[in-house]
Amino acid sequence: xxxxxxxxxxxxxxxxxxxxxxxxxxxxxxxxxxxxxxxxxxxxxxxxxxxxxxxxxxxxxxxxxxxxxxxxxxxxxxxxxxxxxxxxxxxxxxxxxxxxxxxxxxxxxxxxxxxxxxxxxxxxxxxxxxxxxxxxxxxxxxxxxxxxxxxxxxxxxxxxxxxxxxxxxxxxxxxxxxxxxxxxxxxxxxxxxxxxxxxxxxxxxxxxxxxxxxx
Amino acid sequence: xxxxxxxxxxxxxxxxxxxxxxxxxxxxxxxxxxxxxxxxxxxxxxxxxxxxxxxxxxxxxxxxxxxxxxxxxxxxxxxxxxxxxxxxxxxxxxxxxxxxxxxxxxxxxxxxxxxxxxxxxxxxxxxxxxxxxxxxxxxxxxxxxxxxxxxxxxxxxxxxxxxxxxxxxxxxxxxxxxxxxxxxxxxxxxxxxxxxxxxxxxxxxxxxxxxxxxxxxxxxxxxxxxxxxxxxxxxxxxxxxxxxxxxxxxxxxxxxxxxxxxxxxxxxxxxxxxxxxxxxxxxxxxxxxxxxxxxxxxxxxxxxxxxxxxxxxxxxxxxxxxxxxxxxxxxxxxxxxxxxxxxxxxxxxxxxxxxxxxxxxxxxxxxxxxxxxxxxxxxxxxxxxxxxxxxxxxxxxxxxxxxxxxxxxxxxxxxxxxxxxxxxxxx
Numbered sequence: 001x002x003x004x005x006x007x008x009x010x011x012x013x014x015x016x017x018x019x020x021x022x023x024x025x026x027x028x029x030x031x032x033x034x035x036x037x038x039x040x041x042x043x044x045x046x047x048x049x050x051x052x053x054x055x056x057x058x059x060x061x062x063x064x065x066x067x068x069x070x071x072x073x074x075x076x077x078x079x080x081x082x083x084x085x086x087x088x089x090x091x092x093x094x095x096x097x098x099x100x101x102x103x104x105x106x107x108x109x110x111x112x113x114x115x116x117x118x119x120x121x122x123x124x125x126x127x128x129x130x131x132x133x134x135x136x137x138x139x140x141x142x143x144x145x146x147x148x149x150x151x152x153x154x155x156x157x158x159x160x161x162x163x164x165x166x167x168x169x170x171x172x173x174x175x176x177x178x179x180x181x182x183x184x185x186x187x188x189x190x191x192x193x194x195x196x197x198x199x200x201x202x203x204x205x206x207x208x209x210x211x212x213x214x215x
Numbered sequence: 216x217x218x219x220x221x222x223x224x225x226x227x228x229x230x231x232x233x234x235x236x237x238x239x240x241x242x243x244x245x246x247x248x249x250x251x252x253x254x255x256x257x258x259x260x261x262x263x264x265x266x267x268x269x270x271x272x273x274x275x276x277x278x279x280x281x282x283x284x285x286x287x288x289x290x291x292x293x294x295x296x297x298x299x300x301x302x303x304x305x306x307x308x309x310x311x312x313x314x315x316x317x318x319x320x321x322x323x324x325x326x327x328x329x330x331x332x333x334x335x336x337x338x339x340x341x342x343x344x345x346x347x348x349x350x351x352x353x354x355x356x357x358x359x360x361x362x363x364x365x366x367x368x369x370x371x372x373x374x375x376x377x378x379x380x381x382x383x384x385x386x387x388x389x390x391x392x393x394x395x396x397x398x399x400x401x402x403x404x405x406x407x408x409x410x411x412x413x414x415x416x417x418x419x420x421x422x423x424x425x426x427x428x429x430x431x432x433x434x435x436x437x438x439x440x441x442x443x444x445x446x447x448x449x450x451x452x453x454x455x456x457x458x459x460x461x462x463x464x465x466x467x468x469x470x471x472x473x474x475x476x477x478x479x480x481x482x483x484x485x486x487x488x489x490x491x492x493x494x495x496x497x498x499x500x501x502x503x504x505x506x507x508x509x510x511x512x513x514x515x516x517x518x519x520x521x522x523x524x525x526x527x528x529x530x531x532x533x534x535x536x537x538x539x540x541x542x543x544x545x546x547x548x549x550x551x552x553x554x555x556x557x558x559x560x561x562x563x564x565x566x567x568x569x570x571x572x573x574x575x576x577x578x579x580x581x582x583x584x585x586x587x588x589x590x591x592x593x594x595x596x597x598x599x600x601x602x603x604x605x606x607x608x609x610x611x612x613x614x615x616x617x618x619x620x621x622x623x624x625x626x627x628x629x630x631x632x633x634x635x636x637x638x639x640x641x642x
Contacts, residue, residue: 180374180376181376182415182417182418184380184415185413185414185416186410186413186414187414189413198392202392
């Protein structure tokens, strides 16, 4: 027996590829450009959004029948803000260095369009279990792009992965560096993330022609 | 008839027909059209064929670049031996035939400059061929000029693999994603230059990379310097500037491979204007723009607003017209800014576009703390704005005509024939 019905499974599967929040809906670009210079930061950001969006979607879904529609945005903001502060405080307590790298971007999860978008588009009209799956699915779709971008940017920009030197030591000239290889400083700066995201979009749409919008 | 008697052209011809509908067709067609005139006939109606097709246009630009390339090969060696003499405290007299146009100098050019050209063309054309085969269109001539420009605008000691990576990036991201030759927003050669600058800044700036072997010799007793004129100015080393104005004009100074000789670039520019390949409006307005900005900086210094201790003093006090003689300004104005694809299309737009290129080149040159050169950044920035400029120029023209049309129809009510006449004129 499948754990999830087909309809429920699609809630998680769709945002991973064919309805990805970043590459298809082009939401949440800001943080995708800003914090993906290191893989570690990408993963932490992805997990933070996973927590906020999963919990937030459930909370909004439970409250959906008692929220007056006129003030629903404010209620949504309160829910997000609460969750984001929890994430921020946890990071500051247990991973202080990392929270400094992420700086304002943890706080700015509040403004991440994906979160408010899912609250508005899904959680306000669906039950808690389906909302939870939708939140997890979208956060994973967001996270997977972050990790892919972070992987290439850290590997090509710093020659490391999760901080471990995988291409050799650039100062002692070991590994690849012995052959004259050098880190690509362009990958460290945010415009490179834009280009990497663009290439992902390009590859995705050339594999699945149905995604190409005709204008 | 035996195969042996077939000419090369005939064989290519047969190959081309053989592969007509195959995936590899664009590759054979490209070689065929590059070497010979195509034998295709038009299938419908009568056509007038212009002789100045894209291939000829591109060849004209390459012809204008050949003297610059040859000069740069000699200059590569000249700068190398000159730097060694300076390091050994040997004074040398300059003489065109004895110390510049020598085989020793040319040999350095062959081993350092030619590989850059080969890598640039090899990698760039490979990417073009792959894209043509995947997308099933003909290989376009667009890379012929880019491939010649790229080696001329990089420092001589650029490692070849870096150039190859940058060329792949520039051709794919700068051109192919927009739809190939003629569709690109940014000049591909400058995209390649900008990528190199941001990706590998240590190889693109500083006082070592401009002269052959200066990087390798750093820290050894044989160390030599390769400081450019702009580099010295940016660090306020005014006393070390021992290049005369004629050195700067004829190009006997260190710098990117082909950017030094303002004289040959000027000749190339005149050739391009004469053959109507490049726009004289862009060149003239860019020169004016750079002079204006340079003059403003000179005025600031004359008014005593900044002191000699200021970081910008060296570059700001540089006489305004000398900016045209050093760095890549002349090269950028003549060969890069005039790119017909990425520049403005309207005549008025060309004046605005060119002016801001010159204006901002000098501004970035003076204020950029990391690297005293801004021509490539200024041109890329104006490439982005070129369509906007054109849009407003066209819109202004429409508004002007509309206004004239309205006035013409309302005012001379007494005589209807006059109104008709004016109407005919304006439309």
